[in-house]
Amino acid sequence: MYSLRKSKKGFTLIELMVVVAIIGVLALLGLRMYTGQQDKAKNAIVKANASTVHTLIQGNMADISNDWANAATAVDALDITDNATHTDTAGMKNPYSPTVPSIVLATVVALSGDSGTAMSGTVIGGCVYVLADATVPYKYYVRGVDGNGNFAGDLMTAQR
Numbered sequence: 001m002y003s004l005r006k007s008k009k010g011f012t013l014i015e016l017m018v019v020v021a022i023i024g025v026l027a028l029l030g031l032r033m034y035t036g037q038q039d040k041a042k043n044a045i046v047k048a049n050a051s052t053v054h055t056l057i058q059g060n061m062a063d064i065s066n067d068w069a070n071a072a073t074a075v076d077a078l079d080i081t082d083n084a085t086h087t088d089t090a091g092m093k094n095p096y097s098p099t100v101p102s103i104v105l106a107t108v109v110a111l112s113g114d115s116g117t118a119m120s121g122t123v124i125g126g127c128v129y130v131l132a133d134a135t136v137p138y139k140y141y142v143r144g145v146d147g148n149g150n151f152a153g154d155l156m157t158a159q160r
Contacts, residue, residue, distance in 0.1 A: 042095035042126070043146045047153035049092040050128045050144035053103060054156040057130070057140055061160045096126030096147045103128050123149045 094100045123129075125147040133139040138160035146152040 039147065043152045045093070045095040046126055046128070046144035046146060049103075050142050050153055050156060052092060053128050053130060054142040054158055057142065058158040061138060061158060092128075094126040097124075100124055100127065103130065125149055 092103070123145055125145055127145055129141075129143050129145060131141040131143070133141065136159070140158045142156040142158060144152040
């Protein structure tokens with residue numbers, strides 16, 4: 001017997017368009033979350049770099065009898081930065097700009113207690129700043145800066 005029923009296999013154009021629209025919305029949401037995660041990862045690298053510098057300075061002060069007059073002398077004594085190639089022998093990289101070194105020395109303008117937040121010069125994102133306390137010998141502040149120029153992580157103090 002001959003059947004007059006049509007076989008309906010497949011999807012209509014409207015169904016396919018709805019599925020494509022849903023996939024597009026999900027992709028946009030995922031992209032927004034991915035961008036935020038990249039910033040968080042870069043800030044985590046900056047915090048890790050600051051912690052590495054802090055540990056190196058503190059360890060060097062404990063192990064070696066040194067006479068560091070300022071932050072530049074302290075960082076140079078560690079021999080961790082090659083400003084010509086913008087690389088650090090401690091394995092640190094600036095996550096925001098590979099052509100900028102990870103460690104920048106800043107001069108203290110004024111300190112309010114242990115804040116260590118007043119610096120001179122332009123603040124470069126992704127860098128670790130080492131500041132020498134002008135009032136207390138052998139006291140250094142270490143701070144990381146995120147991509148927006150804000151401080152990332154806690155202020156770390158290395159002191160003899």
